[in-house]
Amino acid sequence: MKLRGDDKVRNLITCPVCEVQGFRIKDIDRYKIYKCKNCRMEYVEPLPTKKELDNFYSNYTDIRAEDSILKMNALRNIQALSSHGLTNENKLLDFGCGKNIFVKSGNSPHWWGYDKYAPQGPQMITDYHEKWDFITMWGILEHLSKPKETMKQLITILKEGGKLALTTVTVESTIPYQHKPLEHLMYWTRVSIEKLFELIGLKVKEYIPYWMFQKSDIYLSLVLRTVPEEIKSNIYHKLPEVVFVPTNEIFVVGEKL
Numbered sequence: 001m002k003l004r005g006d007d008k009v010r011n012l013i014t015c016p017v018c019e020v021q022g023f024r025i026k027d028i029d030r031y032k033i034y035k036c037k038n039c040r041m042e043y044v045e046p047l048p049t050k051k052e053l054d055n056f057y058s059n060y061t062d063i064r065a066e067d068s069i070l071k072m073n074a075l076r077n078i079q080a081l082s083s084h085g086l087t088n089e090n091k092l093l094d095f096g097c098g099k100n101i102f103v104k105s106g107n108s109p110h111w112w113g114y115d116k117y118a119p120q121g122p123q124m125i126t127d128y129h130e131k132w133d134f135i136t137m138w139g140i141l142e143h144l145s146k147p148k149e150t151m152k153q154l155i156t157i158l159k160e161g162g163k164l165a166l167t168t169v170t171v172e173s174t175i176p177y178q179h180k181p182l183e184h185l186m187y188w189t190r191v192s193i194e195k196l197f198e199l200i201g202l203k204v205k206e207y208i209p210y211w212m213f214q215k216s217d218i219y220l221s222l223v224l225r226t227v228p229e230e231i232k233s234n235i236y237h238k239l240p241e242v243v244f245v246p247t248n249e250i251f252v253v254g255e256k257l
């Protein structure tokens with residue numbers, strides 16, 4: 001189909017999930033943030049190029065995440081998935097595994113991690129010919145520039161009746177979130193997740209606010225982000241070093257139909 005010039009412009013700002021036109025809510029440097037009129041999710045435009053992403057993730061480290069905290073959260077996520085039938089006999093693939101702490105915490109020969117930006121390992125998710133009982137994506141969905149395409153591919157290697165579990169940033173949380181173009185490209189809602197799952201053939205089995213372990217000083221600096229420094233430095237607290245806290249993310253489990 002040929003597009004007129006103005007259609008091309010409009011095309012650039014349609015919602016990546018429901019393809020309804022969005023409206024601009026904010027500009028950050030050269031990026032614009034749009035909000036979908038239908039599903040209310042927020043998304044970045046223009047999307048970064050492959051080269052920009054490769055560059056960004058080649059020296060990406062999440063400064064907030066210490067290994068000991070990542071492990072506490074991994075163990076808790078494993079526990080949460082045990083109510084969906086997860087055991088260490090299942091075949092599990094952790095997509096976007098980073099340092100592979102989740103898989104290591106499972107202590108199972110049947111669990112594997114995949115990370116596009118890891119130095120070794122398969123380059124394409126479709127290089128895996130086997131089918132998995134569980135696929136997990138911890139804090140990955142908000143980073144994807146083509147969520148529908150990536151998720152469609154991923155679902156082809158999930159068994160029928162298999163489960164996909166993820167956490168991602170939502171705009172519907174009472175905990176503040178920050179627009180971070182290049183790093184976070186999509187900010188989700190319940191309607192947009194349900195729509196995405198429907199498109200790729202998943203049924204939502206659980207959708208709840210995500211709580212996690214976090215260092216208290218890091219957590220406070222996030223929730224008090226807009227409080228001026230001179231006030232923040234005078235806040236006295238008696239929190240332990242590590243706290244279990246609500247986040248601006250959701251925890252979702254879907255089952256392949």
Ligand SMILES: [Zn+2]
Pocket residue numbers: 015016017018019020036037038039040041192
């Ligand atoms: Zn939408």
